[in-house]
Amino acid sequence: MLSPTIAGVSMKKGKLIGVGIGPGDPELLTIKAQKILKNVPIICAPRSAPQRPSIALSIVKNTLNNRKKEYHVLEPVFPMTENYKSLEDHWDRASNQVASFLDQGKDVAFITLGDPSIYSTFSYIQRKIEARGYVVEMIPGITSFTGCASSAGIPLVEKDDILVIVPKVDHRLKNILKDGDTFVIMKTSRHSELLEKTIKSDHREKEIISVKNCTKDDEEISRGFVNHKKYLSTTLVKFSKYKL
Numbered sequence: 295m296l297s298p299t300i301a302g303v304s305m306k307k308g309k310l311i312g313v314g315i316g317p318g319d320p321e322l323l324t325i326k327a328q329k330i331l332k333n334v335p336i337i338c339a340p341r342s343a344p345q346r347p348s349i350a351l352s353i354v355k356n357t358l359n360n361r362k363k364e365y366h367v368l369e370p371v372f373p374m375t376e377n378y379k380s381l382e383d384h385w386d387r388a389s390n391q392v393a394s395f396l397d398q399g400k401d402v403a404f405i406t407l408g409d410p411s412i413y414s415t416f417s418y419i420q421r422k423i424e425a426r427g428y429v430v431e432m433i434p435g436i437t438s439f440t441g442c443a444s445s446a447g448i449p450l451v452e453k454d455d456i457l458v459i460v461p462k463v464d465h466r467l468k469n470i471l472k473d474g475d476t477f478v479i480m481k482t483s484r485h486s487e488l489l490e491k492t493i494k495s496d497h498r499e500k501e502i503i504s505v506k507n508c509t510k511d512d513e514e515i516s517r518g519f520v521n522h523k524k525y526l527s528t529t530l531v532k533f534s535k536y537k538l
């Protein structure tokens with residue numbers, strides 16, 4: 295994509311790259327992600343509130359500290375609210391910030407926990423930036439739920455098992471429960487009562503494992519549900535033909 299000319303010379307616009315950075319352990323960054331993080335001039339790291347540091351940025355801190363080329367970090371706020379108008383305003387503001395660097399011909403790496411295609415704030419910016427005609431790429435990352443399964447040392451699904459990823463517990467969980475074999479419940483600590491009631495209503499034999507901060511130094515693995523209100527927390531529910 296070419297911009298209007300500067301002093302008669304066409305300038306190539308930058309591209310937006312959604313970079314999956316894995317679940318937490320910096321060693322789980324892919325080689326491709328590291329390469330981009332060492333070279334891209336602009337890093338965009340989402341955070342949930344102005345006073346809260348970006349979790350994603352903390353994971354790539356060492357990679358950035360070790361780089362030789364200068365870089366600039368954008369930390370747009372994406373609040374954890376269901377107020378769509380407020381979210382839309384924040385996405386627009388972040389997209390404008392990103393676009394201002396793309397217009398200067400600079401590539402922007404938007405770092406995202408796990409994989410950029412899985413419930414990531416990157417998707418909202420991706421849609422807006424693509425709609426404005428810029429080029430967008432994605433670099434896959436190790437997802438939090440495969441990280442959790444590895445930490446727990448269990449196979450997530452086997453043979454003809456059906457895996458269900460649940461981003462929010464509501465009435466839909468009960469409707470699909472009987473057809474799934476393994477359920478990954480994200481943001482699990484937010485809604486433990488309905489979650490527990492729904493899972494208990496299914497009388498199949500089951501194993502439940504919760505993982506907090508998987509692959510990080512302070513990782514915690516426990517049997518059953520948790521109620522600690524920690525964001526980086528996932529519960530795996532495996533209805534067993536095979537035991538965990």
Ligand SMILES: C[S@@+](CC[C@H](N)C(=O)[O-])C[C@H]1O[C@@H](n2cnc3c(N)ncnc32)[C@H](O)[C@@H]1O
Nearest residue numbers: 317408409412437438480481507508526527528
């Ligand atoms: C918005 S989703 C992001 C998912 C991410 N894009 C992925 O590919 O895994 C955030 C949820 O992912 C889960 N999560 C992310 N990192 C985690 C970690 N290190 N340990 C446990 N759960 C994690 C939690 O359930 C958290 O509430």
